[in-house]
Amino acid sequence: MWALAIWQWESKWVFRDSPHTVLLNHADHGTVSDLHFVCAECLAGVSFDNVAITTGPGYESLKLLPGSAERKTRTSQKVTVEAEHFGRSMDIIGDRWSFLIISAAYFGVARFDEFQAQLNISSNILSDRLANLSNHGMLARNRYSERPPRYEYILTQKSLDFYQIPLMLALWGDRWLTVPEGELFVRHHIPCGHRLKVVAICAECSEPVSAASMSFA
């Protein structure tokens, strides 16, 4: 699913004027032009503003465990390592910090000092990554104060579309990066209230695309 999310975003934003270097075939009809990511329960679209996240039973236990800081670091490292294996979109996103900045933006973080407080990131790294993300069209810079000049960083259509990629990663993490007490986080689809499970729908035949029914050419 994660690979499908990356493929879809790349098709739209990286290979805008040329065919994707990876062709996706589905069932008997051949090439897929686009995918829609929808909720498996209600079949409505999944986007950054209709997914609710709550902490699961494992979350509190993790905070109480001795050595939990170390454990937490290992978990995020594992996620980062997985993230770095995937494709060209990761080149645009660049690195772990950029990935975290975009993720924070989905939670409504917009201003420099807010990013700094949320992510515990040094100011030189933060300004570097914000500039890079702006150059790639992932964030739009908006001046909200003249003196001193201050900017907020707003999500763009490009980064809104990118949401499926960290979401798939997060759903994978919800399922696999658990502790014996249970999941750390639980996600629900707000329109229907069900536990979130995302399916990719083929734009050609409107049938779900799964790893078993697709082949990369």
Ligand SMILES: [Zn+2]
């Ligand atoms: Zn739903």
Ligand SMILES: [Zn+2]
């Ligand atoms: Zn199809």
